[in-house]
Amino acid sequence: MTDTPSFQANRWRRFDDWDARALRLDKFAVEDPENGFSAFEGAADPEPSLDIVDGRIEVMDGIPATDFDMIDSFVAAYHLDPEIAAEAMAMPSQTLARMLVDMNVPREELTRLARGLTPAKLAEVVAQLNAMELAFAYSKMRARSTPGNQAHVTNAKDDPLQLAADAAVAVALGFDEIETTMRVAQNSWANALACCIGSAVGQAGTLFQCSSEEAEELQIGMAGFTSYAETVSVYGTESAFVDGDDTPWSKAWLAAAYASRGIKMRCTSGAAAELLMGFHEAKSLLYLEARCLCLQRGMGAQGTQNGGIDGAPLAGSMPGGVRELLAENLLAVWLDLECASGNDARHSESDMRVGAKILPYLIAGSDLICSGFGSILKYDNSFNPSSFNGEELEEFLVLQRDFEADGGLRTIDGSSALALRRQAIDALSFVLKDLELAEVDETMKQSVAVASGSKETQTLDSRVITEISRRVAERGITILDVMRALHRGGFRQEVENLLFLLKLRLSGDYLQTSAVVREGRVLSAVNDPNRYQGPGTGYRPSAARRKELADIRDVLNREDVLRFEATLESAEQARIEYRHMGQASPGTDRSEVVVGISPGLGTKFFQTLAGHPLSTLLQTLKRGIEDAGGVMRVVRFAHTADTSFLGLSAARLSGSGIGIGLQSKGTAVIHHRDRLPHNNLEIFSNAPITMLAHYHALGANAAAYAHGDSPAPIFVTGDGEALGARFHARVALIYAIETAMTYDEAVPEEIALHFKEPAHD
Amino acid sequence: MTDRDFSAADYPIAERRPETVRGARGKTLDDLNIEAVAQGELEMEDLRITPQALLRQASIARSAGRAALADNFERAAEMTSLPQDEVMRIYELLRPGRSRGKQDLLDAAETLRRQFHAPQLAGFVEQAAAVYEKRGLFRRRY
Known part of the structure; x- marks a missing residue:
């Protein structure tokens, strides 16, 4: 350094250092309840109230029944249980808040009372909890005991070979569910085929969904490729709902439709969706989400994906916004819903904010800690980058190890990762050839097997991919055709694995609340209920699982x-x-x-x-x-x-x-x-x-x-x-x-x- | 044992009561094996959930304190008899601005009740019709 430093400055240069941090890319919003920028106290949030006359709801949260909008009508008809409401609504909010964090009050007592509480009352109660209390209450109230996690498996080319390989890796990492979506909507059937085959490599039982247009998603499910759906979005204001081109009744119809085809379904909602759509009615994020969640429980959805979702970055821009995300997740589990607790749309450019955000979920546990952990690299994540992505996967594994907290994942070693990728690519390539969908050469296979992301692959042409998708749809190819092809190619284990999941469809076991499949068994809130009642109770990693959590790469001795x-x-x-x-x-x-x-x-x-x-x-x-x-x-x-x-x-x-x-x-x-x-x-x-x-x-x-x-x-x-x-x-x-x-x-x-x-x- | 006798104690059914599980064409879980797949003996119908299975899951959900979930499974049990096109046709009618008026939905409810013996779905659609009329949701948007 030979330059003479200049001391000319009109501000402390530490601010230059701060300006250079990734954090400064985040933009923060001032609290403005009139314009919908309020996490907990909207300008127009109603006071909780409920008047029942002769078993009929006359007034709910200050609104007379004659003025109910479609959401109020649905909540009053399907969520509120008049037999519980009088007792539950009479309880002071602080009493209910304390019960949520009291390990001596059983979860069942609280889920019973929730059936008699209005959206405004539910919101008022959880708003009383600080961040630590929210995390604690979440841990106590979540439905299934064993925590789990969900992966995004997508790529920037919609490359089926890479989808299959990445799905197999996601399964090996321990994800209970994998979700795909497309860059090009027409590629949905190719994505579904590829992920479905990849998810059957290595072990059986990982649930799979292809996020697509509603009608098509149901068709893909009926063809046997997918086993769950979570795109049934609901909103907290009538205008936003209509703008989303649905009503509570049309969504509830879909909820029944998925169940009638043996497909697991959860709804999606989350803070700030209404604000993003311009229909917030000057209500707080939490109150609007409370309405969404009462709707979901009322329509008989087994669960929800909430905690911000696409609105997480906007929620995170407000004071208390991240606490609100925790609060709305707590509402979901208090209402006895499975909760895929957000942590998917990355809410910040700051690694430190992201790390801080994940901690409460990791230590509290969640049915699905991330409702979309990017198992692929950020640029390959077609949903937009998640809180954690392929790049940060090992950080998540180490956080699990640090806190001895079960985030649902495990380490994968280099040689088995490559072997699984190759097996998935070979299986899919055989099916593509056998069903006369496409020809894959050895260079493509090898390039995808070793590639970290799609920028490194030399693979199928994008027109070929669209053609594969078109042919699968047009020819009405089903999972049975795929299984027969796999069998012809000698991929017997993969057929067994696919068949295992299809057979589960018949019993309907995985339609119950918080169902996942672990080691060939359905685990749900019915047979693995969370019965946390203080230290020594609730979910604790087994000795074997603890060892698995500790087993990260490159540990010195x-x-x-x-x-x-x-x-x-x-x-x-x-x-x-x-x-x-x-x-x-x-x-x-x-x-x-x-x-x-x-x-x-x-x-x-x-x-x-x-x-x-x-x-x-x-x-x-x-x-x-x-x-x-x-x-x-x-x-x-x-x-x-x-x-x-x-x-x-x-x-x-x-x-x-x-x-x-x-x-x-x-x-x-x-x-x-x-x-x-x-x-x-x-x-x-x-x-x-x-x-x-x-x-x-x-x-x-x-x-x-x-x-x-x-x-x-x-x-x-x-x-x-x-x-x-x-x-x-x-x-x-x-x-x-x-x-x-x-x-x-x-x-x-x-x-x-x-x-x-x-x-x- | 009827479908309504199932409770949390019988769950998971595939583990606790596998002998009761059937596909839509009556095949048992044991019938669904790799050889049957290879020999082309299976059809997608064999992999379809039955109304009985849904009613059993409804009963299990109710026994676990989840009445709303049980109601949904019961609606789903009725819906198993609807062809896919009919499921999607009524879904479309239920979306905002799709029905020209209340009567479209009431007609759909009548079809559900008479043709598909689905009284719960019919009642559900009728309730939607009443709310849509009150809230002006039959207005066309495009």
Whole structure:
């Protein structure tokens, strides 16, 4: 840096640093209840109320029955249970709020009361909970005990080969459900075919949906390709609903239609949808969502996908917006609905905001923590990037491990990932050929198998993909045709896996609330109910699951550390010899600097954390001492492995009273014989960023102290790297090994260094 | 044992009461095997859920305290007898602005009641007709 810095500025430059953060790409909105920008307190939110006369609802939330809009009418007819309403509505909101966080109040009692509460009352109750209480109540109230997760499987080319491969990987990662959608609407049947086959590779039971136009989605389901749907969107104002081209009755009709075809269905709603559509009626996000959720329960949907969804970034722009997302998820589970709790549309550019947002869901657990975790790269996510995507998958795995919280996922190793991808591609390619849909060559297969994302693939032409989709639809190809083709190709296991899921359709077991399939069994709120009642109850990872959560990639152990060091040993032996000269005695040379080395230095460990061979380090140190007119003497200690005590012990043996303590990982200290152990002259504690020039200067300074001079201390500066995270596991293992080599009666040993090759910089 | 006798104790039916499960053409779970697939003995009808299965799930849902879900399964049980085109035709009529007036929906309800023996669906559509009239939802939008 030769430029002369300019001090001309009209603001503190820290603001420049802040401006450069990804966070500043997020735009925040001022609270403005009149215009719909309010998470909890809309300008026109009604006071909770309910008047029932002769079993008929006369007034609900301040609105007389004669003025009910279609949402009020539906909620009054299908959600509110008049037999419970009088009791439930009479309870103070604070009492209900406290019951939600009281582990002694059973979940069933609260879900019973919810059937008698109006939207405004429900909203008023959950609004009383702070973020921690919301997460706790969510954990207590969610319907199924075992948490799960859902993946997005899409790509920017609608490439069926990649869809199949990515679906197989998503299954292996542990996702309970996978959801696809298209860039080009016409490709829906090709997407469905590809994901369906991919999801049957490796294991059976992963539910699959193809998000498409309502009528087509139902047809794809009836052809047997998909097993669930979650595109049945509902809205909290009548105008928004009509703008969405539906009514509560048309959506409820669809709910029954999916069930009548044996297909699992959940609704979609979430904060800020009405605001985005321009029909918010000056109501808060939470109140409008409470209306949506009462509708969904009333129409007999088993569950919901809520918590912002597409509106999450807008909700996140408001004060309390992220707390509101938690509150609306809590409302869903309080109403006894399965909850796919959002965390799909990425609400922020800031990784830190995203990480903070996921935490309550991860530690509370959720039926589906993400209603769309991008199992593919961000640019391949056709729904738009999720909170977590292929890029951040390992971060999620580590968060599970950190908190011992079950986020539904597990690690996948490189070789099985590739094998699964190849199997899925081979299976799909065979079906495409067998059913005369397309020909796939070996280059395409291999390029997709190894590709991280669609930018790297050399695959089917986009016109061919559209043609595949058109032919599947026109020829009325069903899952039976696909299974027969797979059977002809020898993909017997994949046929078994597909058949397993189709057979589940007949019993209807996975239509019940919060149903997923785990290890060949349907788990739902019926046979795996959440019965949390305080510590020691509710969902706890089993010993096997805990082990799975801990099993991430590249975990160090003591053997790994020693094995790595052993690979360096022969190279070091070619460069240096540590000659044992017997017990070391106190020196008399006033210019000497004694270097006290640790027990493992050069015997078990051969390079510093910064990667310098210890031979080079010692040669550099020697040159530094000699360049400043000193003499280096080396002594090995085995009574301690601690830098400070190595340094002080060395100083006590030194004719000048100056010693250097040196650990094998490169940590060093300059000490004086009259100082207290931890009150050294200079310390070099950041071995990973300590360069040879620093060791040279360290040697020179030690020699200067020996001459009675006061040299300028050396600063080892870094860029603020999180060195602890990078090195501490290794450091602790190295230090533990060295400490185990120490013994009380050890005497200092004089070492003569013999360098076998010339010094180099 | 009738469909209404099923409760949470019989759930999952495929695990606890597999012998009671049938496809729409009467095939058992054991009949649905890989050899049957390979030999082309199966049709999509064999993989269709029956009204009985839906009524059993309704009964299970009710026993677990989920009456609204049970009602939906009961509507779905009625809907199994509707061909896909009819399901979509009535869905379309229920969307805003699709019916010209209340009578379209009342006619649909009548069809559901008489032709498909679906009284719950019929009542449901009639209720929609009343609300749509009150809220002016028959207005054409495009």
